[in-house]
Amino acid sequence: MKASRRSTAEASPPLASRARRHRLALVLAALVVLAGCADFRARYPGPDILFVATPEQVGVEMLRLASVTAQDTVFDLGSGDGRLVIAAAREFGARAVGVEIDAPLVQTSREHAQTSGVADRVTFLWQDLFVTDLSSATVVAIYLRDDVNLKLRPKLLSELRPGSRLVSHDFAMGDWEPDRVQRVQGPTRLHTLYFWVIPAHAEGVWQVQQGGREARLTLNQRYQTLTGTLSTDGQEQAVTEGRMAGDRITFNAGGRTFTGRVSVEAIEDGTVGVGSAPPAPWSARRVR
Numbered sequence: 001m002k003a004s005r006r007s008t009a010e011a012s013p014p015l016a017s018r019a020r021r022h023r024l025a026l027v028l029a030a031l032v033v034l035a036g037c038a039d040f041r042a043r044y045p046g047p048d049i050l051f052v053a054t055p056e057q058v059g060v061e062m063l064r065l066a067s068v069t070a071q072d073t074v075f076d077l078g079s080g081d082g083r084l085v086i087a088a089a090r091e092f093g094a095r096a097v098g099v100e101i102d103a104p105l106v107q108t109s110r111e112h113a114q115t116s117g118v119a120d121r122v123t124f125l126w127q128d129l130f131v132t133d134l135s136s137a138t139v140v141a142i143y144l145r146d147d148v149n150l151k152l153r154p155k156l157l158s159e160l161r162p163g164s165r166l167v168s169h170d171f172a173m174g175d176w177e178p179d180r181v182q183r184v185q186g187p188t189r190l191h192t193l194y195f196w197v198i199p200a201h202a203e204g205v206w207q208v209q210q211g212g213r214e215a216r217l218t219l220n221q222r223y224q225t226l227t228g229t230l231s232t233d234g235q236e237q238a239v240t241e242g243r244m245a246g247d248r249i250t251f252n253a254g255g256r257t258f259t260g261r262v263s264v265e266a267i268e269d270g271t272v273g274v275g276s277a278p279p280a281p282w283s284a285r286r287v288r
């Protein structure tokens with residue numbers, strides 16, 4: 001009998017003991033939540049810049065400057081109340097993603113998307129923009145600050161595909177010259193919009209084929225600007241006016257103008273012309 005009472009007591013602990021375990025479980029749960037918060041704070045140290053909205057019509061001009069169409073996926077890094085993201089979907093038919101570190105602003109953005117009828121084409125991520133995967137973006141819009149732009153620049157250049165467009169409200173990108181600058185009158189002041197096209201990586205040494213002849217093209221690249229040399233039969237000519245526009249390359253060498261399309265290993269669809277003579281084809285393979 002004693003034995004059976006003891007076993008019953010072991011199977012079902014007294015109320016006081018159960019309450020202790022319950023308290024312990026609550027404390028453990030609180031510790032897990034606190035650890036999660038600490039981890040979140042470590043990864044999301046707070047906004048790099050506070051929310052200041054781009055006036056609606058200035059936002060639309062940013063998207064126009066980037067030639068946004070229904071084929072685009074537009075990312076607004078630091079999307080505030082979501083107005084650029086919603087305008088990209090509503091005015092241009094694009095898909096759009098807002099990345100915002102401030103949770104209430106993310107909630108406001110989602111509500112705006114619902115009331116604007118574009119919720120099916122937009123996504124708002126509660127995220128630090130420095131960890132966002134940008135590989136699906138064809139257009140990136142930002143309204144940050146000079147120093148934040150500089151911190152973001154390597155990520156934009158390495159993650160965005162060549163030909164993707166970048167538009168920044170009021171702040172430039174250090175020594176990365178914009179491809180275009182536009183001033184827009186807003187309701188209270190003049191705004192400056194900066195525009196860039198992400199250049200393909202053309203720097204390196206290329207083996208050129210042109211009309212049965214071979215040459216060696218050495219290119220140095222600084223953002224979208226190219227310099228270098230073209231060596232043909234031991235003759236070296238300087239590369240001048242070299243430029244990338246996305247994956248499109250253009251340069252002059254030895255009085256001729258070269259154009260083509262750069263991929264990782266090749267330059268294709270090339271034409272080389274002198275004056276008004278019909279252009280001839282050329283191509284190149286990457287040596288290193």
Ligand SMILES: C[S@@+](CC[C@H](N)C(=O)[O-])C[C@H]1O[C@@H](n2cnc3c(N)ncnc32)[C@H](O)[C@@H]1O
Nearest residue numbers: 047048049051052053054078080101128129143
């Ligand atoms: C100047 S506001 C621009 C808002 C919006 N893009 C516009 O043009 O109206 C910058 C926004 O970036 C957000 N932000 C700042 N640092 C961030 C970060 N590291 N990750 C994500 N959002 C951030 C801020 O909370 C703020 O909403």
